[in-house]
Amino acid sequence: MSEVGPADAAGQDVGPANAARMYDYYLGGSANFAVDRALADRAIAVRPALPAIARANRAFLNRVVAHLVGCGVDQFLDLGSGIPTVGNVHEVAARSTPDARVVYVDREPVAVAYAQELLRGHDRATVVHADLRDSDRVCRDAAELLDFSRPVALLAVAALHFLPDADDPAGVLARYRGALTPGSYLALSHGTGDHQPVGAGIGTALYQQSTSPITLRTHAEVTALFDGFQVLDPGVVFTSAWRPDLPGPHDRLAARPEQAGFYAGLARLGPG
Numbered sequence: 001m002s003e004v005g006p007a008d009a010a011g012q013d014v015g016p017a018n019a020a021r022m023y024d025y026y027l028g029g030s031a032n033f034a035v036d037r038a039l040a041d042r043a044i045a046v047r048p049a050l051p052a053i054a055r056a057n058r059a060f061l062n063r064v065v066a067h068l069v070g071c072g073v074d075q076f077l078d079l080g081s082g083i084p085t086v087g088n089v090h091e092v093a094a095r096s097t098p099d100a101r102v103v104y105v106d107r108e109p110v111a112v113a114y115a116q117e118l119l120r121g122h123d124r125a126t127v128v129h130a131d132l133r134d135s136d137r138v139c140r141d142a143a144e145l146l147d148f149s150r151p152v153a154l155l156a157v158a159a160l161h162f163l164p165d166a167d168d169p170a171g172v173l174a175r176y177r178g179a180l181t182p183g184s185y186l187a188l189s190h191g192t193g194d195h196q197p198v199g200a201g202i203g204t205a206l207y208q209q210s211t212s213p214i215t216l217r218t219h220a221e222v223t224a225l226f227d228g229f230q231v232l233d234p235g236v237v238f239t240s241a242w243r244p245d246l247p248g249p250h251d252r253l254a255a256r257p258e259q260a261g262f263y264a265g266l267a268r269l270g271p272g
């Protein structure tokens with residue numbers, strides 16, 4: 001069967017809806033096509049909180065990066081970095097550490113093209129067009145900018161639910177962990193079906209029609225992704241409940257954090 005998909009306004013074939021571009025649409029961005037907006041609107045119809053969920057996730061990313069910089073981290077490897085939007089990792093980090101180095105990784109060509117454009121002329125941030133499952137290649141390319149003999153913050157924010165169980169996301173993270181030195185960190189967020197309304201399941205099912213089906217995971221399953229790291233307070237919690245005391249963007253879901261639909265956590269790699 002032909003894989004040729006619908007065309008965008010310029011007549012370019014853009015294929016099926018894509019999760020990176022749908023997420024951009026939820027956040028109010030313009031790097032999305034009609035096919036993405038159509039599926040995203042159907043998802044919003046059954047799960048009206050989706051734009052708020054995306055903003056809560058992005059707010060977590062901003063808070064955790066600012067916090068890590070405060071902990072002395074100045075190197076970031078951002079897996080599944082997405083289409084650049086407000087508060088990109090290198091921008092948040094540079095507010096207090098202008099020398100911070102950031103490597104973005106994404107497999108979606110539109111995300112990579114926008115990141116390349118944004119980073120043109122930057123010598124401390126770059127983007128690698130790769131599948132995050134290919135940890136050897138990602139680490140090899142990232143090593144051109146990052147020094148893996150010093151602590152690195154590995155970010156996998158709203159990315160690993162795009163890996164089915166067959167792809168063994170914990171195994172993928174374990175391979176990255178093997179490349180990190182003690183004192184490094186892992187920050188991640190991940191979609192869950194725990195405590196979610198019925199619409200959440202229907203919305204997730206719609207992603208089967210995109211290039212990136214979603215696998216929601218339970219609290220125990222998300223916690224297991226941190227294996228080998230020491231999870232820091234407050235543990236694995238909904239994004240809105242993750243360190244609301246920290247400065248940085250916050251969201252309107254704080255009163256009912258379970259509405260954020262994504263678990264989040266930060267962990268540190270200890271010695272041995």
Ligand SMILES: C[S@@+](CC[C@H](N)C(=O)[O-])C[C@H]1O[C@@H](n2cnc3c(N)ncnc32)[C@H](O)[C@@H]1O
Binds near residue numbers: 081107108130131156
């Ligand atoms: C929902 S966006 C999250 C963007 C950003 N991390 C954030 O939280 O704001 C998920 C991103 O992960 C990317 N992604 C999904 N699976 C991937 C894979 N196997 N390798 C690389 N990128 C992947 C998608 O292309 C998309 O840009």
